[in-house]
Amino acid sequence: MARFFVKHTLFLLLTLFVVSFLVFTLNEFSPGAVARKLLGAYATQDQVDTLTKQMGLDRPLLVRYVDYLGTVATGDLGYSQRFKLPVKDVIWKHLRHTALLAAIAFACIVPLSMLLGVTAGMREGSRLDRAILMFSTIVASIPEFALGVFLASVFVAWLGWLPGTATLLAGGGWSVPAQLVLPVAVIVLFDSGYVVSMIRASMVEVMQRPYIRTAVLKGLPFRSVILRHAVRNAMLTPITVIMLQINYLVAGVVVVETVFAYPGFGRMMLEAALFKDIALVEAGALVAVFLAVVTNILGDIAYVLLDPRIRA
Amino acid sequence: MSTPATAEVLSASPPAAARVRARARWRRRLDALLASTPATVGLAIVLAWVVLGILAPVVAPYPPNANDLGALARPTPSTAHWLGTDQLGRDLLSRILWGARPVLVIAPLAVLGAAALGSLLGLSAGYHGRWISLVITRACDIVLSFPVIILYMIILAHFGSSAWNIIGVLTLTKAPIIARIVRGMTLDLREREYVAAAKMRGESALYIMFVEILPNARGPLLVDMCLRTGYNIVIIGVLGFLGIGLPPPDPDWGGMVKDTYGMMTVWPHMSLFPCAAISSLVVGFNLLAVGLREIGLRD
Numbered sequence: 001m002a003r004f005f006v007k008h009t010l011f012l013l014l015t016l017f018v019v020s021f022l023v024f025t026l027n028e029f030s031p032g033a034v035a036r037k038l039l040g041a042y043a044t045q046d047q048v049d050t051l052t053k054q055m056g057l058d059r060p061l062l063v064r065y066v067d068y069l070g071t072v073a074t075g076d077l078g079y080s081q082r083f084k085l086p087v088k089d090v091i092w093k094h095l096r097h098t099a100l101l102a103a104i105a106f107a108c109i110v111p112l113s114m115l116l117g118v119t120a121g122m123r124e125g126s127r128l129d130r131a132i133l134m135f136s137t138i139v140a141s142i143p144e145f146a147l148g149v150f151l152a153s154v155f156v157a158w159l160g161w162l163p164g165t166a167t168l169l170a171g172g173g174w175s176v177p178a179q180l181v182l183p184v185a186v187i188v189l190f191d192s193g194y195v196v197s198m199i200r201a202s203m204v205e206v207m208q209r210p211y212i213r214t215a216v217l218k219g220l221p222f223r224s225v226i227l228r229h230a231v232r233n234a235m236l237t238p239i240t241v242i243m244l245q246i247n248y249l250v251a252g253v254v255v256v257e258t259v260f261a262y263p264g265f266g267r268m269m270l271e272a273a274l275f276k277d278i279a280l281v282e283a284g285a286l287v288a289v290f291l292a293v294v295t296n297i298l299g300d301i302a303y304v305l306l307d308p309r310i311r312a
Numbered sequence: 313m314s315t316p317a318t319a320e321v322l323s324a325s326p327p328a329a330a331r332v333r334a335r336a337r338w339r340r341r342l343d344a345l346l347a348s349t350p351a352t353v354g355l356a357i358v359l360a361w362v363v364l365g366i367l368a369p370v371v372a373p374y375p376p377n378a379n380d381l382g383a384l385a386r387p388t389p390s391t392a393h394w395l396g397t398d399q400l401g402r403d404l405l406s407r408i409l410w411g412a413r414p415v416l417v418i419a420p421l422a423v424l425g426a427a428a429l430g431s432l433l434g435l436s437a438g439y440h441g442r443w444i445s446l447v448i449t450r451a452c453d454i455v456l457s458f459p460v461i462i463l464y465m466i467i468l469a470h471f472g473s474s475a476w477n478i479i480g481v482l483t484l485t486k487a488p489i490i491a492r493i494v495r496g497m498t499l500d501l502r503e504r505e506y507v508a509a510a511k512m513r514g515e516s517a518l519y520i521m522f523v524e525i526l527p528n529a530r531g532p533l534l535v536d537m538c539l540r541t542g543y544n545i546v547i548i549g550v551l552g553f554l555g556i557g558l559p560p561p562d563p564d565w566g567g568m569v570k571d572t573y574g575m576m577t578v579w580p581h582m583s584l585f586p587c588a589a590i591s592s593l594v595v596g597f598n599l600l601a602v603g604l605r606e607i608g609l610r611d
Contacts, residue, residue, distance in 0.1 A: 015454050026470055134350075137602055141595040143546045145553045145566070146587035149573055153580040164576065252461050255550055259573070269462050270554055273469035281466060288459045296457060 008300070012293045016286060020072075023285045024065050027278045028057070037276055038081070072286075078279030082272055087283045090268065095250075095287070097168065098257070098264035102249035104180065105187040110242060112188065113195035114235075120196070121203025121234065122226050133200065140193030147186045148259035155182065166260040183260045187253060191245055198241045203234040236307055243299030247292045344607045351603020357596030365412035372406035376563045387579055396581045399572055404582065407563035408589045414558055415565065415593070418475055418482075419544035423537050425483035430490025431533075435521040437491065438498025449495070452488035460485050461550070468556040475558060478551065482544055493536055497529040504528075535604045542597030549590045565590045 028034055035051040036043070052058050056067070071078075077087035120132035142150070156164040166179035206212065207230060215225045254266025261267075269288070272280040345351045364371065373394075374380070379401040380393070389396040395404040437448040467481050501507065502525065510520045551557035552566020560567060565586045572582035 011450075011453070014450070015457055018454050019458060023466060026466065133602075137350075137598050138595050141542060141546075141598045142591040143549045143553075143566075143587075143594065145550065145569055145573075146591045149569060149576065149580075149583045149587045152573075152576055153584055157577045157580045247459060250459075252459060254461055254465070255553065258554060266461070270465050273465040274555070276469065285462060285466065288462050289457065292457045292459055 008297045015293050019289045023282050077283040080280045082275045082277040087279050094265045094268040105184050108188045109192045113192040117196045117199025118203055121200040124204045136193040136196040139189050144190050144255040166262045183256050186256050198238045202237045206230050206234040239302050240299040243295055246295040250291050348603040348606050350599040354596045354599030361412050361593050365416050368409040372409045374403040374406040376407050376410035377561050395585050398582050404585050411563035411565045415545055419541050422479045422482035422544050423540045426486035426490055429487040431494050434491035434494025435498050438495040439521055452491050455488045473556050501525045535601055538601040542594045545594050
């Protein structure tokens with residue numbers, strides 16, 4: 001287990017290094033870029049050069065990168081030009097909002113896709129299986145923004161039951177829970193389509209194993225064959241896939257956040273990238289990669305805990 | 313799986329007979345494909361969009377960027393504009409038909425790029441082993457661990473978005489996935505007799521990788537490329553929707569939704585029709601992939 005942690009921590013550090021270096025180079029390769037961004041389009045070249053020298057941006061790229069790493073290591077992530085706040089505060093605030101959205105969505109995705117995936121996979125080729133497979137294929141095929149538009153046109157434009165935006169502000173007469181319904185619904189539909197097909201495939205494979213036939217032949221009720229013997233084994237492969245969804249939920253929900261004007265991490269990154277808010281882009285990329293790699297590791301740990309053969 | 317390379321070398325039949333046999337093999341595959349309902353439906357949807365995209369200059373009733381200012385007062389579907397017009401009075405049907413073209417060129421090109429780069433990486437990693445394998449798999453892991461959408465935002469916001477830049481980022485981010493698949497298959501295939509035979513003949517490593525190993529890995533690769541094309545179409549749409557996709561004014565399905573979804577409560581048709589277009593095309597590719605996988609399992 002110690003080896004496992006050392007190996008994964010090293011990979012995490014390596015990934016963070018590579019990513020931070022690439023993003024840093026991309027943003028700050030040309031020496032004048034940062035000062036130009038800070039001063040705006042109307043500053044003279046003289047002013048840009050002076051600020052570049054003052055900030056030490058005329059030093060070689062590698063020197064500046066090491067300097068940057070040093071500052072980040074002390075916990076100072078810089079100042080966001082777009083939000084006029086320290087980067088740490090901006091990221092923390094948006095990450096909290098996304099975590100709320102992701103947590104509710106995750107709490108729906110896991111039971112729903114387990115139910116559908118196990119039901120479909122326990123009798124391969126049955127009419128129910130075909131129906132669930134078709135449903136999950138189609139739902140996972142529709143881009144999130146299209147799903148958002150479809151749902152919003154029914155529940156917002158036509159029926160008027162729900163609000164079309166989820167700004168988390170109390171204004172507009174809609175409560176926060178009502179605002180969250182549509183974004184969560186889009187994420188759950190889109191994401192569970194994929195997870196369902198994974199669980200189904202794994203379940204189909206498990207149902208062909210000899211121990212399932214033994215359990216059926218010794219007269220166990222079908223229900224307990226499924227619940228006691230099949231499900232636990234069928235969840236082994238999908239558990240890593242499920243853990244990977246956390247990664248998607250944190251960083252990939254930018255589309256859903258944009259559709260519903262939700263003040264989350266993904267939309268913050270989009271704004272930062274479009275506004276060329278360099279400090280925020282650099283710090284945000286690090287946070288996103290950190291979360292991605294950590295959920296990956298958690299997925300591996302969950303796999304080990306579920307499968308005693310690996311643990312031993 | 314059969315080993316056509318060795319079979320052909322051993323039988324050394326005249327070219328005509330080989331051609332007849334090849335045709336019969338394709339015939340069999342097509343029959344198998346059409347026997348599967350999802351594959352047939354998927355193929356029909358994809359082909360319909362390809363034909364509509366190619367014929368767009370002929371079948372589209374209006375030029376894609378022409379404004380009909382008279383229609384602005386009532387942009388909803390009518391006899392003059394079957395699907396209505398958008399917020400600038402441009403005919404939606406024409407824009408959707410023309411919008412099929414960039415998607416159907418960029419997505420497959422990016423898949424081909426990713427397949428080429430991914431196969432090269434995967435074959436090298438699987439065939440050579442040791443440190444080449446280690447470097448390649450680690451590099452792929454790093455790209456894969458990065459949330460891609462954030463990568464797209466950073467790169468495209470920095471370099472500006474054009475068709476070539478989109479093809480570039482899609483190729484770079486999809487190649488590691490293909491490399492992983494190809495590496496797995498190479499590890500298995502390199503132990504086969506025909507690889508040993510080729511080594512004995514003194515063939516170069518490149519020849520063995522691309523002529524002996526890659527053709528025998530094509531089954532799963534084809535299914536994956538079909539899926540990837542669907543995903544790429546989604547991503548092109550998403551990029552357009554986020555405002556970092558193909559530049560206006562030429563029609564792009566995602567961009568059309570971005571420009572109009574704010575008016576959804578008043579004129580839902582403006583964003584609904586482009587959404588339906590992109591969804592149907594992706595569903596088509598994914599159904600085709602489901603069908604291809606079924607055939608693969610039956611072989």
